[in-house]
Amino acid sequence: MKFHFPLLLSIAWASLGVAACAREVSAPSETKGVPAAADDAPGDPPMREAEIGTPPEPAELLELGATMTGREQVPALYGSGSTGTATFSLDALRSTLEYTVTHTVAAPTSAHLHLGIAGERGEMLLPLTMAPGVLSGTLRLTPEQARHIAQGRVYVDIHSADHPDGEIRGQVVLPGEIVYVARLTADQVSDSTASGGEGIGAFLVDGTTNRMRFQLDARGMVGAPTGVFIGMGPAGVEGPMVVDLTDPKTPAAVSLSGARTIESSEPLDLGRWYVAFQSRSFPTGELRGQILRPGQELYLARMRAQESVPPVSSQASGSVAVIVDSDRSRIIYDVALSNMTATEAFLGEGPIGVRGAVSVPFQVLGSSFRSMRMLTQDSTLLSSLSAGNVYASAASESFPEGEIRGQMRRVGLPR
Numbered sequence: 378m379k380f381h382f383p384l385l386l387s388i389a390w391a392s393l394g395v396a397a398c399a400r401e402v403s404a405p406s407e408t409k410g411v412p413a414a415a416d417d418a419p420g421d422p423p424m425r426e427a428e429i430g431t432p433p434e435p436a437e438l439l440e441l442g443a444t445m446t447g448r449e450q451v452p453a454l455y456g457s458g459s460t461g462t463a464t465f466s467l468d469a470l471r472s473t474l475e476y477t478v479t480h481t482v483a484a485p486t487s488a489h490l491h492l493g494i495a496g497e498r499g500e501m502l503l504p505l506t507m508a509p510g511v512l513s514g515t516l517r518l519t520p521e522q523a524r525h526i527a528q529g530r531v532y533v534d535i536h537s538a539d540h541p542d543g544e545i546r547g548q549v550v551l552p553g554e555i556v557y558v559a560r561l562t563a564d565q566v567s568d569s570t571a572s573g574g575e576g577i578g579a580f581l582v583d584g585t586t587n588r589m590r591f592q593l594d595a596r597g598m599v600g601a602p603t604g605v606f607i608g609m610g611p612a613g614v615e616g617p618m619v620v621d622l623t624d625p626k627t628p629a630a631v632s633l634s635g636a637r638t639i640e641s642s643e644p645l646d647l648g649r650w651y652v653a654f655q656s657r658s659f660p661t662g663e664l665r666g667q668i669l670r671p672g673q674e675l676y677l678a679r680m681r682a683q684e685s686v687p688p689v690s691s692q693a694s695g696s697v698a699v700i701v702d703s704d705r706s707r708i709i710y711d712v713a714l715s716n717m718t719a720t721e722a723f724l725g726e727g728p729i730g731v732r733g734a735v736s737v738p739f740q741v742l743g744s745s746f747r748s749m750r751m752l753t754q755d756s757t758l759l760s761s762l763s764a765g766n767v768y769a770s771a772a773s774e775s776f777p778e779g780e781i782r783g784q785m786r787r788v789g790l791p792r
Contacts, residue, residue, distance in 0.1 A: 439467040441526070443533050443547030445480065448672025448703045449556070450534070450546050451498045455672075455705060459483070461545050463533050467518075467526055474526065476505065477513040480535055482544050488512060488535045492525055494579035494592045495532070495548045495671060496558035502531060528634070529554075529581050529590055554581040554590075557645050559652045559666035560789035561595060565677070566653070566665045567615040574598040576664050578652050582642045590636045591622065593652065598663055600656030601629040607652050609644060611711030611747070612667045612677050612788070613696030619650070648673070648700045648709060666789055672703030676762055678769040678783035685770070685779040686732045693717035693781050697724070697769035705759060709749045712739060714771060717780055719744075722771040726761045729768070729784050736767065763787070 445461035447454035461480030468475070478488065488507055493499020502522060506514040518526075525531050526549055534546040548556045561576030563569060576595035582588070593605060604623045610616025619640075624633050631654075644650045645668055653662040667675055676699040682691035695714040702709065712722060719741045727733025736758055737750055752758060761767045767785040772778065 437469045439469070439527055440552060441465040441467060441549050442552060443549050445478075445533065445535070445545040445547035446672070447540075447545055449495070449532075449548065450543050451496060453672040453674075453703070454540060454544065457540065457544050459535075459537075459545050461535060461547065463547060463549070465526070465549060467523060469523070472518050472520075472523065474516045474518055474523075475514075476516070476533075477511065478505065478533065478535070479511050480545065482509075482535050482537050484537050484539070485509060485544075486536050486538055486541070488533070490516075490526075490549070491532050491534060492530060493532055494530055494577070494594075495556045495581075496560065496579055497577050499532070505533070528592075529579070530592065548579075548581070550581050551583070553583045553585055555584055555642070555645075556581060556671055557668050558671055559668045561652065561654065561664040561666035562789060563664060565612060565651070565667065565788050566659070566662045567613060568661065569679075570599075570659045570663050572597075572599045572659065572663045574654075574664050576654065576666065578666060578668070580645070580668060582639070582645060584642045587639045587642055588636060589620075589639050589642075590634075592634045593622065593632065593654075595631045595654050595664055598631065598654065598656055600658035600663060602631060602654050602656055602663075603628060603660065604655040605630075605633065605652070606655075607650055607668070609650060611649055611713070612651070612675055612698035612700075613679065614698075614711070614713045614745075615661070616651075619644075622652070646670075648675075649711075667698075667700075669700065669789075670703055674701040674762075674787065675699070675789050676701070676767075676785045677788045678785045680769055680771060680781035680783035682776075682781050684729075684782045684784070685776070686730060686782065687778075689776050689780060691717070691776065691780050693771075693773070695769075695771055695781050695783075697722075697783070697785070699724070699762070699785060701759060701762070705752070707749055707751045708737070708758070709747070710737075710739070711747045712745065712769075712771075714744045714781075717771065717773050719771045719780075720773055720777070722769070724758070724785070725768050725770055726757070726766055727768060728766050732779075733766075733768070736761070 443463040447457040463478040466475040488505040534543040557580040559578035563572040574597035581590040607620040653665040680695040722739040724737040
């Protein structure tokens with residue numbers, strides 16, 4: 378028997394993104410200067426749905442696709458050169474999903490659809506027919522499974538004997554959408570907070586229409602959220618709000634979905650946009666995460682005079698953010714300096730308290746600048762970054778041996 382299953386909400390997210398799913402917590406009372414006793418971690422209240430707009434009529438057929446690499450695995454897998462592409466046709470009338478997956482995995486063992494947004498590992502939703510090179514078939518869906526697929530909450534992966542947890546993976550998205558991920562932590566806030574919370578954000582951006590679908594989840598926050606927004610600024614630097622993501626009906630939501638139109642998708646490609654949760658305890662931001670492409674790694678150093686070797690007395694400060702590109706061929710770095718005029722700045726290789734060799738000299742272009750550096754195959758920078766043996770330093774005429782310094786450390790690690 379043919380029937381229309383309720384794809385109303387899923388197509389709203391898929392085309393206009395006007396629905397939201399929110400977990401709401403009650404707002405705490407305020408005590409000046411001190412978090413209120415009721416301002417505890419929100420816990421896991423029941424889910425509820427809140428509409429942000431009027432959804433369109435459901436479409437009968439939805440075309441979707443996925444680009445599969447090891448870099449989209451969680452954690453990212455850089456050792457595999459295998460790739461894959463997948464196409465899907467979601468049929469609302471027949472409750473089916475037709476798929477074709479072409480891949481280069483040498484010895485595949487299984488393939489699945491998993492429930493999970495970009496950047497997180499999820500439970501298996503449906504198995505796919507396994508075959509070398511090309512696999513195809515038709516799956517019967519429940520209404521809930523169809524909604525998840527249309528909402529961008531499903532990914533496809535292929536497992537192998539060498540990589541039993543998954544060798545390549547790709548998010549199932551609408552044609553033209555690009556996948557971005559943000560991992561939110563307290564130590565990414567410009568004035569680091571004492572919060573032990575964390576969060577994950579997935580962003581699906583159409584580079585032609587600049588339409589952005591998003592899913593955000595936070596947990597363990599000290600205070601109930603009062604706002605969620607996208608800001609413009611490199612890691613370690615607070616910038617202006619460019620997109621308000623707060624659901625006015627559920628401002629205290631720790632889980633929300635929706636869509637917005639942005640002026641340009643270019644800042645996302647540059648890694649210069651971030652997403653942040655505000656709370657009553659931390660009104661300027663309790664959690665923050667830089668919006669990056671899957672597989673990119675973020676390292677951050679906060680530079681102070683006390684960490685220089687030897688320590689000096691100065692009011693200067695600064696930050697250096699380093700993005701390691703997903704293909705491991707280059708780094709992109711942002712430098713921000715305050716209360717000093719730098720004559721030299723660089724990345725050096727060495728542990729805390731040890732002055733090491735200059736690895737990446739910066740061309741100083743004022744108090745705030747960005748650049749990139751290609752990496753050679755024999756470069757030790759990536760292994761040193763991973764081991765915590767890279768520091769950022771800036772010198773001045775007053776302190777030619779170094780006025781401020783900070784150790785580079787990985788932030789936004791997969792949970």
